[in-house]
Amino acid sequence: MTEQHSSAASGSPFDDLAATVQVAEPLASHTWLGVGGAAEYFCEPISVESLAAIVSRCHEQSIKLRVVGGGSNILASSDGVAAMVVSLAAPAFCGITIEGQTVRVGAGAKLVHLVSETVQAGLSGLEDLVGIPGTVGGGLVGNAAAHGSNLGQRVHSVTVMLPDGSTEERVREDIAFASGWSSLDGVIVLAARFELDSDDPGRLTKRMQKQWIVERSEQPSGTRAVAMMFKDPVGTTAESLISQAGCRDLCVGGASVYATHANYVVAEAGCPSSDVKELLEKVRGVVRERLGVELSPRIRVW
Ligand SMILES: Cc1cc2nc3c(=O)[nH]c(=O)nc-3n(C[C@H](O)[C@H](O)[C@H](O)COP(=O)(O)OP(=O)(O)OC[C@H]3O[C@@H](n4cnc5c(N)ncnc54)[C@H](O)[C@@H]3O)c2cc1C
Structure with a gap:
């Protein structure tokens, strides 16, 4: 994990709050792609008050804060995410x-x-x-x-x-x-x-x-380890541009373009996040070179 906050070793900076905070929570199980390392801190607050306490503690201590929703649009780094990641999955939200x-x-x-x-x-x-x-x-x-x-x-x-x-x-x-x-x-x-x-x-x-x-x-079937790569440019779709540029068969390590619906990336189990990131850059580069269009990433890279 990169940029660890030193307080993690001696107890979390959230210990005195009425919230359950996990240290080094694996993010793969919180994202569709199923790749990536651990969040330095992770919390599912049970109320707005509890969330507010976590958020203001992060603010006071300059700890980065991120929110995970369904995780269908997140690529988490295999090196880990130096942040408090909150999930609003509790009934209160x-x-x-x-x-x-x-x-x-x-x-x-x-x-x-x-x-x-x-x-x-x-x-x-x-x-x-x-x-x-x-x-x-x-x-x-x-x-x-x-x-x-x-x-x-x-x-x-x-x-x-x-x-x-x-x-x-x-x-x-x-x-x-x-x-x-x-x-x-x-x-x-x-x-x-x-x-x-x-x-x-x-x-x-x-x-x-x-x-x-x-x-x-229009979605890949048979696997949940997928993510949509790019936003649709005005007047066309990212999928058609990726196909026209001949990128349907591209892959990098364990990450490949889903040939039938080419705006999706599929990740094999155990694939490092860097494979997915490199594949995205590769597809983007080929589309730019062959069609002169700059695709804008949809997926959020953490
Ligand atoms: C198979 C498949 C099909 C898809 N089809 C479509 C489609 O047709 N149209 C489309 O638009 N997208 C599509 N997507 C992309 C994705 O599903 C959408 O972008 C979706 O809205 C992401 O929601 P999420 O809760 O999973 O967000 P996450 O992936 O959890 O998060 C995405 C971003 O939102 C932030 N975020 C999440 N919740 C909050 C919150 N409460 N407050 C602040 N920030 C928050 C996260 O920090 C992150 O930056 C598809 C993805 C897949 C895998």
Whole structure:
């Protein structure tokens, strides 16, 4: 592990807080790719107060803080991650409540649960996003998108935690959403409120099921050790550019391009994160050289 904080050896800087903190928690089991070393510190806080205590301690002691959602868009370094990694998987962060056309959801809730609950309640606006893995928090930070819809479109407001542990509400007008990006990067997303439209639950369910089938047919099957490599450039898809550039068969060590859906990387068990990183650079370089297009990485490298 790089840049270890010296206090780890003599007890963690979080010992006096009412939170369970793991030291040297393997991150492979928290990410889809299943590669990578350990997080220096890891915590699943059970309440906002407990999270705030962790966050402000990190701020005071200059310990880097990262959030893992579903881990479907993270490549963790095999050298380890010198940071406190928090997961908002506890029930306090995963609730979904629906009142009329207003939906309040915790950042740790799975996006697929949010979509299916809103569809069952006869609310439209999120059904196109049904097959996207991960959490609402991760989806908001990266503005998850599919079939012409994106998560940011239906946001009314987002509750965030700042580095000092305080919370604030950000309304839609104060948040920028773009392709594969939002201005929520850099804060902790705690919860969001969406305003949706009323529709017929039967019709919505059919539409959701159709999108689910389409989305699954566009994803690698038979393995979970995958990640989406690049964002789609305006007017085209990363997959078509990668194919046109002849990168479908590229591999580096245990990491290879998934030939059928070429914007995915697949990692073999035990593959070092550097193989995945090198493969991404290789694909990017070939696309640049042959097609003159600069692909922008989607996956977050830790
Ligand atoms: C098979 C497959 C299919 C995919 N299909 C799509 C698709 O159709 N469309 C699409 O847009 N993406 C797709 N993705 C990419 C990925 O699923 C999305 O980007 C997803 O929204 C990531 O959510 P997550 O919870 O897994 O985030 P993570 O991978 O856990 O994290 C991603 C980033 O968000 C940050 N983050 C997570 N939660 C929070 C929080 N609460 N507060 C602050 N920061 C947070 C993390 O720190 C990290 O920087 C796909 C990925 C895979 C593997």
